[in-house]
Amino acid sequence: MNNEQGPVAVITGAASGIGRGLAGHAAARGMRLVLADRDAAGLQSLCDELKAGGVQAVACVTDVGDVQQVERLRDCAVEQFGGVDLLFNNAGVMQTGFSWEITDAQWQRMLDVNLGGVLNGIRTFVPLLLSQGRGAHVINTASLAGLVSSPLMAPYNVTKQAVVALSETLHYELAMLGAPVTVSVLCPGPVASEIMASNQVADSAGSSFSQLLDNTIRQGMTPAELAAQVFAAIDEKRFWILPHKGFKPALERRVQSILQETNPLFQMTDVEDDAHAAG
Numbered sequence: 001m002n003n004e005q006g007p008v009a010v011i012t013g014a015a016s017g018i019g020r021g022l023a024g025h026a027a028a029r030g031m032r033l034v035l036a037d038r039d040a041a042g043l044q045s046l047c048d049e050l051k052a053g054g055v056q057a058v059a060c061v062t063d064v065g066d067v068q069q070v071e072r073l074r075d076c077a078v079e080q081f082g083g084v085d086l087l088f089n090n091a092g093v094m095q096t097g098f099s100w101e102i103t104d105a106q107w108q109r110m111l112d113v114n115l116g117g118v119l120n121g122i123r124t125f126v127p128l129l130l131s132q133g134r135g136a137h138v139i140n141t142a143s144l145a146g147l148v149s150s151p152l153m154a155p156y157n158v159t160k161q162a163v164v165a166l167s168e169t170l171h172y173e174l175a176m177l178g179a180p181v182t183v184s185v186l187c188p189g190p191v192a193s194e195i196m197a198s199n200q201v202a203d204s205a206g207s208s209f210s211q212l213l214d215n216t217i218r219q220g221m222t223p224a225e226l227a228a229q230v231f232a233a234i235d236e237k238r239f240w241i242l243p244h245k246g247f248k249p250a251l252e253r254r255v256q257s258i259l260q261e262t263n264p265l266f267q268m269t270d271v272e273d274d275a276h277a278a279g
């Protein structure tokens with residue numbers, strides 16, 4: 001992955017939260033950055049800040065739900081830096097509410113961004129990464145919700161579980177080819193970010209739940225802490241990245257419920273941060 005001028009990292013959803021944390025950590029490691037977000041102002045301010053610190057960075061305003069814009073992002077990375085070493089398919093949005101009350105448009109937005117964005121990233125960038133004939137790594141941001149479902153988050157659970165399935169499939173396919181391209185799936189619990197600003201609350205139960213979720217996220221792990229764990233996992237070429245170890249019992253409970261064919265039991269602690277339980 002290393003080259004003389006530093007590896008090239010493409011990061012979607014870079015303007016805020018987790019993406020911004022990943023950008024900061026990548027910059028500290030001497031990487032060259034291709035920053036993508038649909039928030040043009042936020043993206044430019046991050047890019048300016050990094051460049052002022054001597055980082056080689058380029059901003060490319062991109063809606064990850066639009067494949068043509070993702071193709072433009074790939075072309076921008078190739079034109080600016082000659083290739084890509086790390087691809088972070090990270091952009092995502094939130095939707096709470098009862099499954100049956102969430103509108104067609106709200107479901108579609110979640111499918112387009114949370115699943116479509118990752119799919120567009122894979123379909124656009126993996127052929128490039130394979131053609132380069134050198135090591136490269138794809139990191140897809142799913143969520144704890146990609147492994148454990150909670151009520152009132154159906155489109156989030158559905159899209160994040162799809163991202164986990166897509167990532168595992170990609171991992172197997174690249175291994176079948178013996179390709180030097182590897183994959184990780186990032187499944188964090190709460191991380192302090194602006195994601196709840198993207199929530200289009202659908203109903204009364206959704207609004208009280210979203211308030212609780214908002215509080216939990218605000219008290220979550222910092223994006224910088226998360227980024228350090230993500231890059232440590234990339235160094236190890238580790239597929240599963242579960243930074244919040246305190247959630248493992250919920251995952252174990254789910255697996256046992258499936259294996260023993262007992263009915264699923266949700267506990268509120270499944271979505272609360274157990275002091276971001278790093279250990």
Ligand SMILES: NC(=O)c1ccc[n+]([C@@H]2O[C@H](COP(=O)([O-])OP(=O)(O)OC[C@H]3O[C@@H](n4cnc5c(N)ncnc54)[C@H](O)[C@@H]3O)[C@@H](O)[C@H]2O)c1
Nearest residue numbers: 013015016017018038063064091092143190191193194195
């Ligand atoms: N914050 C958490 O607790 C948490 C936990 C697990 C997973 N995640 C996931 O982490 C990822 C990053 O979210 P975050 O928490 O940093 O939220 P955030 O809102 O702070 O950052 C998300 C960024 O993505 C951008 N974005 C949204 N839709 C986009 C689109 N269509 N095209 C391009 N950019 C778009 C936003 O403008 C924003 O800058 C998401 O996939 C989210 O689902 C977050």
